[in-house]
Amino acid sequence: MKKVELLAPAGDLEKLETALRFGADAVYLGTERFGLRALAGNFDLGQLRQARDLCRAQGKKLYLTLNAWLRPQEFPDLAALLEELRPLDFDAYIVGDPGVLATVRQVDAARPLHLSTQANTTNAQGVNFWAAAGVARVNLARELRLEEIRAIRAATACELEVFVHGALCVAYSGRCLLSAALTGREANRGLCAHPCRWRYALMEETRPGEYFPVEEDERGTYVFNSRDLCLVEHLPELVAAGVDSLKIEGRMKSVYYVAAVTRVYRAALDRCLADPRGFALDPEWRAELDKVSHRPYGTGFLFGGEGAGVHAADSAYVRACDFVGVVREEGESLVVQGRNRFLPGETLEIIGPAMRTAAFCVNEIRSLEGDSLPAGQPNRLVRLTLPEGTQAGDLLRRPVKSLGDTDQI
Ligand code: SF4
Known part of the structure; x- marks a missing residue:
């Protein structure tokens, strides 16, 4: 092919x-x-x-x-x-x-x-x-x-x-004035605030404060979502x-x-x-x-x-994992640069190319100098015992149930 x-x-x-x-x-x-x-x-x-x-x-x-x-x-x-x-x-x-x-x-x-x-x-x-x-x-x-x-x-x-x-996007990709009109942030400049995903209600002019929900079905009001x-x-x-x-x-x-x-x-x-x-x-x-x-x-x-x-009744983001850290090279050895806090005793997963995945338990977190630490912290380089086959550039994650926000770090 x-x-x-x-x-x-x-x-x-x-x-x-x-x-x-x-x-x-x-x-x-x-x-x-x-x-x-x-x-x-x-x-x-x-x-x-x-x-x-x-x-x-x-x-x-x-x-x-x-x-x-x-x-x-x-x-x-x-x-x-x-x-x-x-x-x-x-x-x-x-x-x-x-x-x-x-x-x-x-x-x-x-x-x-x-x-x-x-x-x-x-x-x-x-x-x-x-x-x-x-x-x-x-x-x-x-x-x-x-x-x-x-x-x-x-x-x-x-x-x-x-x-x-x-x-x-509910509009023809970014050709939409909703964000510019409501927030001053123009989608056409890459600044869309995604107001199409906000919750909306309808109010008749002579009945201020009486909101009529814009319902798509029994689950919500996300008609543009x-x-x-x-x-x-x-x-x-x-x-x-x-x-x-x-x-x-x-x-x-x-x-x-x-x-x-x-x-x-x-x-x-x-x-x-x-x-x-x-x-x-x-x-x-x-x-x-x-x-x-x-x-x-x-x-x-x-x-x-x-x-x-195309359309969803629910606009919430879901995910099953938290991004925890990145494996880096430090001299001859591999270390972990934290992106979220993690603790000894937690079960984390390493992911690498070609769908390589390995779960492991964090038994001890050590500083680069070898001191035992109570936790791994964002941006700090630490030493862990990593699964065999781990390579620089692999990522660590932690299973979670579901969260209401994005995973952007
Ligand atoms: S407001 Fe919604 S529909 Fe309009 S450009 Fe942004 S994401 Fe698309």
Whole structure:
């Protein structure tokens, strides 16, 4: 079967290293300006060079997002940024605004261009239009059904990319003024406060204080609330439909999220490419995806947008694990850098690439100097007895039942 790329988010250098280590073929990341995700870590020029070096050393691809919609006065700054980035050896810009596309063409004509999902491309005519404008790859609108993706593939030679995992948006990806209107934070600048997921009630003007709940069903009022996309069990259909790249959403997610989700999709994609007919969902993959912070999962619009594929009655994040720490190299030995507090006697899990997972009991926590400590603390480097096979870059987690917030650290 043809090679299909697994494309993972890289909100900062640590997440980039993690995504590569846990199986991504390519990563996408933002510069400090003009990439939607104003609150993600984003990269300055020095960090971009490091990112480029890391990707090149491993033969992986690096794409830079420039997918904001710009105002007239911003184009001189964009041209200056493009000029600055021109010597840097990376694989493509991801753009959405035709004005940005035209400016890249002028300043950095040789650079490949990918079209962002923000451009909402829903048909082959559109894909071919963008291809004629110099776009090498189109990230198709998330609203497409599988048979529509197949039809587009049959009518274009352009590379096609689809999202397979992560948050959905009730508006056409970020083309929504709700956040700007209610909070002054514009979704189109990567600042969405997600007000579509807040609780709402209806009040008739002459009855102040009498709220009528906006009910979808007996469980709640989340009429705009979307599920998270999860297509891990449908990779064979997507590969057979001819997509070139499978994209994981989430530049603002934690290192732990990037690691766990990337390794699941790596395992699933490898299995799918090796034996598409014999492919079956491994329960371990879904269990692993349940161990990261997520809203209820659905298949989005792939099989039609109605009902449970997209909308959820409950907006709460759930997860089955807490991110506890990262394994680092310290001289000849391995140490743990804490991300959350942990205690002696706790049972933790180590996760590594290729779905390597090992549970172990923390018998003693020691400082780098060897003193016994009552707990591991965020950011502190400590020594533990780790399971055999543990490697630098592995992550530690702790099982929890469910929490109402994200796992972003
Ligand atoms: S407010 Fe909701 S629908 Fe609008 S852009 Fe943000 S996430 Fe999307």
